Amino acid sequence: MECGETRQMIQDHIDGLLPPRVSEKFREHLGGCAPCASEEAELRGVGDLLRLWSAVRVEEREPQLSALWARVGAGIEERRKPWLVPLLRRWFWLPAAAAVAVLTLLFYPLNGSMAPFHPKSFDVTVESLESDTATVALVDKGEELPRVIWIIENGNT
Amino acid sequence: MSADDKVRHPDEDLVRSALGGDEGAFRDLLERYKRRAYGVALGIVGDPDEAQDVVQDAFVKAYYKLSNFRFGANFYTWFYRILVNQAIDRWRKTSRSPTISFDDAWVSGETSEPGAMVYPKTPEELAGNRELAEGLTRAIAALPEYHRTVILLREVEGMAYEEIARVLDCSVGTVMSRLHYARAKLKDALKGFRER
Numbered sequence: 001m002e003c004g005e006t007r008q009m010i011q012d013h014i015d016g017l018l019p020p021r022v023s024e025k026f027r028e029h030l031g032g033c034a035p036c037a038s039e040e041a042e043l044r045g046v047g048d049l050l051r052l053w054s055a056v057r058v059e060e061r062e063p064q065l066s067a068l069w070a071r072v073g074a075g076i077e078e079r080r081k082p083w084l085v086p087l088l089r090r091w092f093w094l095p096a097a098a099a100v101a102v103l104t105l106l107f108y109p110l111n112g113s114m115a116p117f118h119p120k121s122f123d124v125t126v127e128s129l130e131s132d133t134a135t136v137a138l139v140d141k142g143e144e145l146p147r148v149i150w151i152i153e154n155g156n157t
Numbered sequence: 158m159s160a161d162d163k164v165r166h167p168d169e170d171l172v173r174s175a176l177g178g179d180e181g182a183f184r185d186l187l188e189r190y191k192r193r194a195y196g197v198a199l200g201i202v203g204d205p206d207e208a209q210d211v212v213q214d215a216f217v218k219a220y221y222k223l224s225n226f227r228f229g230a231n232f233y234t235w236f237y238r239i240l241v242n243q244a245i246d247r248w249r250k251t252s253r254s255p256t257i258s259f260d261d262a263w264v265s266g267e268t269s270e271p272g273a274m275v276y277p278k279t280p281e282e283l284a285g286n287r288e289l290a291e292g293l294t295r296a297i298a299a300l301p302e303y304h305r306t307v308i309l310l311r312e313v314e315g316m317a318y319e320e321i322a323r324v325l326d327c328s329v330g331t332v333m334s335r336l337h338y339a340r341a342k343l344k345d346a347l348k349g350f351r352e353r
Binding site: 011014015042043045046047048049050051052053054055056057058059060061064065068069071072073075076079 | 188
């Protein structure tokens, strides 16, 4: 194996990517070639040094890192809050939706048997009186039931 | 968290519990990966406070995106994707001098003459060698962001090319070329500390 070929394989060798037979020839070459062996050691040393560097820098930060969960937990809560606002806003629709549901059920009950407030179910007599300014309607459901009087004046009830 | 804990409670189990509303399980995931995540974030953004913010934001984001995690995949690969994107975004926003040349970095770093030092072999030796530690920090910062990220994921995290490609959403070939470039650049930058 030539030096040029060896140099091109150094990084693959460091990463363990050379096939076993090529790797064997590569190591044979390094054994007899000081410049190539030195180049390989320097490139390998970069990784060793980076791992040491990382270990040292992480160790220096250990006090702050030991309290990281407190900060992350606070961050999780903080980010949760903005979601609460739209949720609360949505709650404002609930009373309106409930009112619509109640009214719908009153007039159109699910079982279809009774519709206590539907005008069609009223067994009444209606009398209308008209004047120049208003229309008056009397709704009489019977002797023992209340009498309803509608007055429609200028389009308003 | 020990390796035993990881065997007893694999990542996927913790994710499942967290999705079920168990915040303690998510905390266990955080405790498991926070140091490694900080090491990567620091390598990308350069500043310790910024790096911690990045890790914090990444975990918060991961918490809310946990339902997107696909069971069967590696949790840390999934999480690192969030982390690395967060770190690169932060670095782009805060970096005042995004393009530092290697020569500038070393001249401004006032390093000693080539061959002044021998490489440390333990974290304690490196911690005691501020000049080298700071020089390495500057050399990492002088790399283009994606080269920096690739070499950290490979050398510090020990991730496979394919995993790095998934995290960075690029091809394995791109990962290899970036890694080779970054290694060669750092090797040249560290030459002064190695010889003598």
